[in-house]
Amino acid sequence: MFVLSTISDTVKIEPREFGGDVTVALEDELNRKYANKVLQDVGLCVALFDLLKASEGKVRYGDGCIYHKVEFRLVVFRPFIGEIIVGRVKSCTEKHVRAEALHFWLPDPTEEQLLDPLSSDPDYRNYLDPDQPIRFRVEQEAFVDANPTIAPKAPVESTNEVGSEEDEREPPYSLICSISEQGLGLTSWWNAPEEGDEEEEDDDAAAAEEGEEEIEEEVEDEA
Numbered sequence: 001m002f003v004l005s006t007i008s009d010t011v012k013i014e015p016r017e018f019g020g021d022v023t024v025a026l027e028d029e030l031n032r033k034y035a036n037k038v039l040q041d042v043g044l045c046v047a048l049f050d051l052l053k054a055s056e057g058k059v060r061y062g063d064g065c066i067y068h069k070v071e072f073r074l075v076v077f078r079p080f081i082g083e084i085i086v087g088r089v090k091s092c093t094e095k096h097v098r099a100e101a102l103h104f105w106l107p108d109p110t111e112e113q114l115l116d117p118l119s120s121d122p123d124y125r126n127y128l129d130p131d132q133p134i135r136f137r138v139e140q141e142a143f144v145d146a147n148p149t150i151a152p153k154a155p156v157e158s159t160n161e162v163g164s165e166e167d168e169r170e171p172p173y174s175l176i177c178s179i180s181e182q183g184l185g186l187t188s189w190w191n192a193p194e195e196g197d198e199e200e201e202d203d204d205a206a207a208a209e210e211g212e213e214e215i216e217e218e219v220e221d222e223a
Contacts, residue, residue, distance in 0.1 A: 001083060004049055005042050005076045009033075013057065013066045026054060026070060034074055038172040040143050043078030079138045079175065086135045086187070092128040133187045140176040 009030075017025040027048055034045040050073050057066035079085060128134065146169070179185040 001077065001079045001085065002046070003043070003076050003078055004073045005039075006052070006071065006073050007034075007039075007042075008069070008071045011068050011070050013068065015064050018066070022057070022068075023051065023054070026068060027051060030070070030072055038143075038146075039076075040145060040172075043076040044173055046075040046077055049073040049075050078141075081138055081140070083138045084135060084184075085138065085177070086133055089128050089130050089132050089134050089186075091130065128186060134179070135184050135187055136177040136179045137181065137184060138175050139178050142174050142176065144170050144172050144174075146170075146172040 011026050011029050011033075013022070013025050013029065030048045030051075035047055037045050039045060051070060052073065053069075053071040055069040057068050059066055183190055
């Protein structure tokens, strides 16, 4: 799920950082630049792991900052294809399921893509409730360049409509996952009943049997 990616970059150290430790300043700047960012074909950057190399700083004319060429490793969230992940359901519709920070889609779901509890008769199917643990398998991944490629158009006159929704933006990194296998889906679907639950079920069954025996005895007495 988490991998280490080696990256090279040029880091700028501003004059206010000159009095401190250069290594600490470089690490802080790298964390500020990459943490919680998606790099194309790399994944979701979590944090700096370590600093491998750092060149002598050079001062460029004009701004007074020192620039270092560095090589470092980042902790990156990028599950491999086929990996099983457990998350929590945030929302669910007929078209997609959203789980925690992961966003995975079931476009135009069919019975082959959904597990039997979801494709069975509505009176007997199981539903995906929010905040419930869910287990799924990663099938595909998709990177989308979220940076603007053309200049934005001139601003349009604002309207008086309140609560108008903006177009939903496509996430820069998304996972297409599946729950159409045994053991996948909500973990509650597959959890074995606890001992207390089994005892309650046994007590209920015994009480039901006693009730049936009493009814049979009453019928025999009346006869």
